[in-house]
Amino acid sequence: MLKTAFLTLLTLAIAIVGGAGSVWYLLDSRQGVDAYRIGPWTAFPDIGTAEADPYSAARVAREGILALGRAEGLSFVAERDSAGGELRRECAYAIDGGFPTARFWTLYGADASLDVIRTGKERPAALHSREVVYRTDDTVLIAADHSPRPGNWLMLEGSGKLYFVLTFYDTPIASSTGLSDVMLPTIKKTGCHA
Structure with missing residues (x-):
């Protein structure tokens, strides 16, 4: 009888810890049931809709984010980076390529909670479509670094894990068929600071 009670308690403990651990992993992971990947970029097109999977809905509720609906953006x-290396705040990156059609887009460097990196300066680590310099072929080269760079410069500071968040507002790619042929810029590491 004691053996049965022990096995029952052990089974319950494994089930509770395993279940809670798997949910925690899925909520913290940028991979998910509805994830759509384009190169190094990941999006959840259904996150702001009624069709969002339960994990995406729980992620929105837990983080308190305002998710965009399909008509609003993505x-x-x-x-x-594009080579598969983890993004680090102490490194420099070149974000290079074209951007899909959108009324407006933003790009910012983020910490682990996806909040914009506060640099302690007047400007945060953020850029938008109306302040960048485009090449003649409508592509953009953005240098993300601690030190100022000519052209488009995204200021980074500190050390630790880094995320880039690229948001398109009022764009046709937010529709279910619009994601099939989207090309996003590449992210290449250009060096690291000691």
């Missing part, structure tokens, strides 16, 4: 998050 956010992409990158936690790795």
